[in-house]
Amino acid sequence: MTFTVDHLHRIVGFTMSDEQIAAVTADLERPLLVVAGAGSGKTTVMAARVLWAVGTEQVEPADVVGLTFTRKAAAELSTRVRSLLDNLYEDYPPRGGGIGEPGSPVISTYHAFAHQFVAEHGLRIGVEPGARLLSETEALQLAYRVVLNTQYPLRDIGVAPATLAQIVVNLDQQLSEHVASPEELREHDRRLVDRVAGLEKSVALDRAAADAAQQRIQVSELVEEFRREKQAEDVIDFADVMRFGHELASREDVQSLVYDQVRMDLLDEYQDTSVVQAELLA
Numbered sequence: 001m002t003f004t005v006d007h008l009h010r011i012v013g014f015t016m017s018d019e020q021i022a023a024v025t026a027d028l029e030r031p032l033l034v035v036a037g038a039g040s041g042k043t044t045v046m047a048a049r050v051l052w053a054v055g056t057e058q059v060e061p062a063d064v065v066g067l068t069f070t071r072k073a074a075a076e077l078s079t080r081v082r083s084l085l086d087n088l089y090e091d092y093p094p095r096g097g098g099i100g101e102p103g104s105p106v107i108s109t110y111h112a113f114a115h116q117f118v119a120e121h122g123l124r125i126g127v128e129p130g131a132r133l134l135s136e137t138e139a140l141q142l143a144y145r146v147v148l149n150t151q152y153p154l155r156d157i158g159v160a161p162a163t164l165a166q167i168v169v170n171l172d173q174q175l176s177e178h179v180a181s182p183e184e185l186r187e188h189d190r191r192l193v194d195r196v197a198g199l200e201k202s203v204a205l206d207r208a209a210a211d212a213a214q215q216r217i218q219v220s221e222l223v224e225e226f227r228r229e230k231q232a233e234d235v236i237d238f239a240d241v242m243r244f245g246h247e248l249a250s251r252e253d254v255q256s257l258v259y260d261q262v263r264m265d266l267l268d269e270y271q272d273t274s275v276v277q278a279e280l281l282a
Contacts, residue, residue, distance in 0.1 A: 003055035003092070011055075011087045012048055024048045028058055028264060043073070046266045047080035050105060055088055059263045062103025067110050067281075068268035077268070078107040110277055111238060114245040117280075118236070121248045121257075131236045136169075139237040143168045146226045154218055156211075168222045169237075175223065176239040177274040179246060182220040189213035189220075242276045249280045 005025070009015050016024065023045050026032045036042050046066065053059045066081065068074050082104070106113070119129050134142065144165035157164060175185060196202055196210035230236060236244070248254050267273075267281065 003052075003057075007055065007091075008048065008052055011051060011084055011091075012044070016045075016048065020045050020048070024052050028053060033270075042268070043077055043080055046077060046268065047084050049266065050081050050264070051084040051088060053264055054085060055092065060103060061085060061105050063261070063263035064105035064266070065113070065262050065264070066105055066107040066266040066268070067113050069110060069272060071109055073268060074107055074109050074112075077266075078105075081105055081107060110273065111241070114241045114277075114280065118241055118244045118248065121254050122244060124251065124254065125244060125247055127236070127244050128234055131234050133241070134230075134235050134237040136237075138235075139169055140165055142229060142233070142235075143172075143222075143226050146222060146229055150222060150225055152218070152221045152225070157215060157218065164219075164222075167219055168226050169239075171216070171219050172223045172226060172237075173239040175220075176243040176246075177276050179276050179279060182223050185220050186217050189217050242274070242280070246276050246280045 005021060008024070020041060023032065023034045026049075034042065034045065036045075050061075050064055050066070053064070054061055064081075066074075066077055068077060108116070115133060118127060119131075122129055122131070144162060147161045147165045147168065159167070175182060190213075192213045193210045196206045199206060202210075227240075230240060265281075270278075273281065
């Protein structure tokens with residue numbers, strides 16, 4: 001029997017609007033952007049889109065990836081999708097027998113998905129699959145040790161070691177999110193310092209910018225020490241997950257594996273992704 005919109009409505013439990021149906025049944029071969037406000041049924045539409053794609057046999061459940069930002073939202077989407085697919089299988093049993101045999105969609109947060117992606121493929125770039133993911137507190141503690149033990153000659157930083165450790169962690173994450181290396185940052189800041197030094201007449205804002213650039217140059221050296229320390233201790237943090245994930249995603253061998261595994265993506269709150277997240281997902 002052909003799966004129809006009427007069947008969809010019966011499983012969902014209500015008649016969806018024309019706009020919702022258009023989003024649910026849109027061509028899977030083309031990217032689709034859905035813009036909708038809070039309380040407009042976005043989660044329902046995403047779950048129904050999975051139901052439609054599976055019901056019309058365009059994908060298997062295991063071919064689907066759904067990502068969102070919070071664990072609460074991921075749990076809600078997962079529950080909705082699982083409930084709809086269970087109801088689908090009551091009327092349309094999967095080929096070959098038992099319920100759930102085709103597998104389940106991968107539904108998680110963006111962070112968790114990137115972490116799993118690095119765990120699965122990290123050996124290709126020298127990242128051990130068992131590398132432990134640091135909590136925010138643990139990352140800060142490690143950065144604090146780096147600050148206390150560095151041999152780099154810090155000058156005119158003007159903050160306590162604990163504050164500097166937080167600055168190191170923040171800069172590490174910002175560099176990763178903007179797909180930039182510490183050396184690229186240093187080159188940028190050296191040019192800024194040279195431009196200010198070459199001005200015939202500078203104002204306070206110019207000098208403040210140059211001072212901030214000088215401090216960032218020093219902090220970027222600590223970021224590199226921090227990264228080496230994480231590698232030595234076989235641990236990673238969120239900044240590493242995004243950085244390594246982006247590096248892996250640029251490899252053709254990894255791309256081909258993912259293309260074979262994933263046929264449908266649902267990206268919730270996509271407008272809030274960072275540069276590195278957007279590039280990794282693309």
